[in-house]
Amino acid sequence: MHRRRFAMALAIVTAAASLSAQxxxxxxxxxxxxxxxxxxxxxxxxxxxxxxxxxTTAAEAHEMLGRIYIFKGWQQENVFPGWHDExxxxxxxxxxxxxxxxxxxxxxxxQEALHLAEGFAAxxxxxxxxxxxxxxxxxxxxxxxxxxxxxxxxxxxxxxxARAKAQADPAPYFxxxxxxxxxxxxxxxxxxxxxxxxxxxxxxxENLSAYQMSGKSQGSYARGRATAADLIGWALFLKKxxxxxxxxxxxxxxxxxxxxxxxxxxxxxxxRAQNAPERAREHYxxxxxxxxxxxxxxxxxxxxxxxxxxxxxxxxxxxxLETELSRRRDERKAAAxxxxxxRSLPKLTLTTVDGRPYDTSSLRGKxxxxxxxxxx
Amino acid sequence: MPHLKTAYAKYQGDPxxxxxxxxxxxxxxxxxxxxxxxxxxxxxxRAAAVDAQQVMRFDNIPSTFYVDRDGVxxxxxxxxxxxxxxxxxxxxxIDQLKSR
Numbered sequence: 001m002h003r004r005r006f007a008m009a010l011a012i013v014t015a016a017a018s019l020s021a022q023x024x025x026x027x028x029x030x031x032x033x034x035x036x037x038x039x040x041x042x043x044x045x046x047x048x049x050x051x052x053x054x055x056t057t058a059a060e061a062h063e064m065l066g067r068i069y070i071f072k073g074w075q076q077e078n079v080f081p082g083w084h085d086e087x088x089x090x091x092x093x094x095x096x097x098x099x100x101x102x103x104x105x106x107x108x109x110x111q112e113a114l115h116l117a118e119g120f121a122a123x124x125x126x127x128x129x130x131x132x133x134x135x136x137x138x139x140x141x142x143x144x145x146x147x148x149x150x151x152x153x154x155x156x157x158x159x160x161x162a163r164a165k166a167q168a169d170p171a172p173y174f175x176x177x178x179x180x181x182x183x184x185x186x187x188x189x190x191x192x193x194x195x196x197x198x199x200x201x202x203x204x205x206e207n208l209s210a211y212q213m214s215g216k217s218q219g220s221y222a223r224g225r226a227t228a229a230d231l232i233g234w235a236l237f238l239k240k241x242x243x244x245x246x247x248x249x250x251x252x253x254x255x256x257x258x259x260x261x262x263x264x265x266x267x268x269x270x271x272r273a274q275n276a277p278e279r280a281r282e283h284y285x286x287x288x289x290x291x292x293x294x295x296x297x298x299x300x301x302x303x304x305x306x307x308x309x310x311x312x313x314x315x316x317x318x319x320x321l322e323t324e325l326s327r328r329r330d331e332r333k334a335a336a337x338x339x340x341x342x343r344s345l346p347k348l349t350l351t352t353v354d355g356r357p358y359d360t361s362s363l364r365g366k367x368x369x370x371x372x373x374x375x376x
Numbered sequence: 377m378p379h380l381k382t383a384y385a386k387y388q389g390d391p392x393x394x395x396x397x398x399x400x401x402x403x404x405x406x407x408x409x410x411x412x413x414x415x416x417x418x419x420x421x422r423a424a425a426v427d428a429q430q431v432m433r434f435d436n437i438p439s440t441f442y443v444d445r446d447g448v449x450x451x452x453x454x455x456x457x458x459x460x461x462x463x464x465x466x467x468x469x470i471d472q473l474k475s476r
Contacts, residue, residue: 218450221476251468254451338433340441340449348431350398350421353407358421366394367473368443369466371380372428374401375410 025054038168040206059104069093075129138163170200186235193231200224226255230263261293289328383466400425
């Protein structure tokens with residue numbers, strides 16, 4: 001009698017435990033799916049792998065993982081800047097989808113995905129995934145506020161949040177910051193650009209490629225941070241805080257290696273406002289020698305230059321400008337060919353000050369400052 | 377170069393950051409005098425001037441390279457930087473690379 005009651009209690013406890021494990025697995029599955037919708041890969045995969053360990057959610061979770069790996073293996077080329085197909089995921093896609101079918105042979109969507117992956121594996125070339133309609137529509141909505149000067153600011157905020165919720169890349173924050181700047185909402189623009197910088201870092205962390213060349217992700221981090229720093233600097237300039245503006249705009253220049261049109265234009269505007277015509281001229285010329293930048297800003301840079309005094313011996317403005325721009329383009333090309341930036345540190349024979357071989361093994365894996373100097 | 381000493385104070389004891397000065401002096405006695413005077417808190421090595429400038433592709437002396445954990449050069453700054461807020465700039469470069 002006692003024993004039976006004990007057995008029953010045990011059965012209930014076990015059932016409750018497995019029920020709560022199922023609930024947890026179901027939650028992980030839902031979480032993983034929503035994280036993947038936002039393109040937060042690393043967290044999505046972790047959640048789905050947890051869900052795949054529970055029998056009741058295994059088929060769905062394996063299928064979802066398979067679909068993520070299909071995207072990573074065959075369909076992510078240039079979907080975001082710096083993203084490339086990662087063939088190492090292809091075998092994993094097939095393995096996950098086979099596991100999904102094995103877990104639930106009747107699951108039609110898993111079989112469909114498996115056929116898709118097998119088709120991709122046999123194909124010569126697979127087109128990248130097109131932008132999703134939902135995200136495209138939210139982007140268009142946000143863009144529409146550029147020409148809707150009377151729209152309430154709360155609508156803009158709602159559009160930014162809606163787009164950011166749909167996909168976790170930083171673009172809506174940066175677009176939003178620009179919209180807020182255009183409306184003179186400078187403090188809110190600065191806060192929005194800061195959110196963009198944080199979103200950018202996270203988005204890159206979440207989507208680091210397994211075998212990415214180290215240079216790639218560094219460039220992506222720098223791009224996001226440069227965009228944020230330039231927006232913040234420009235908002236500070238419009239707030240007439242020139243010192244703080246200079247610090248941010250120059251930070252953006254370091255991050256973009258002075259190769260961003262808009263940032264160089266902004267530095268030109270700042271220098272002009274500070275009554276530093278030489279510096280302004282350099283920045284405007286730098287800007288115009290770079291490609292990109294919206295035509296109205298290019299025109300403003302050209303106008304600013306033409307209004308500046310030149311030496312009497314200079315030829316016509318157009319001829320002078322062309323000479324200056326092509327000189328800068330040539331210099332940039334030569335510097336890029338020569339520079340070690342983004343290349344591996346070459347082997348260099350070092351000795352100690354008293355001439356013995358210098359052991360560099362303790363420097364490996366560290367952030368390193370190397371300063372070549374001479375005491376003369 | 378005092379700005380490097382100032383900047384280094386922030387990273388002394390940090391196992392993930394290293395500073396290395398590389399002298400391209402030919403005159404050892406002169407270099408020794410300079411080092412005695414400067415008392416750098418980080419190591420100093422030597423390289424042959426022609427070698428160093430060719431391999432590291434720099435014209436300006438001094439030249440500073442910031443290298444990330446993976447051994448990739450990320451920033452190259454030519455010329456003397458010892459003006460203004462240079463320790464802040466030095467640590468800005470290092471913090472950029474540390475945060476990745």
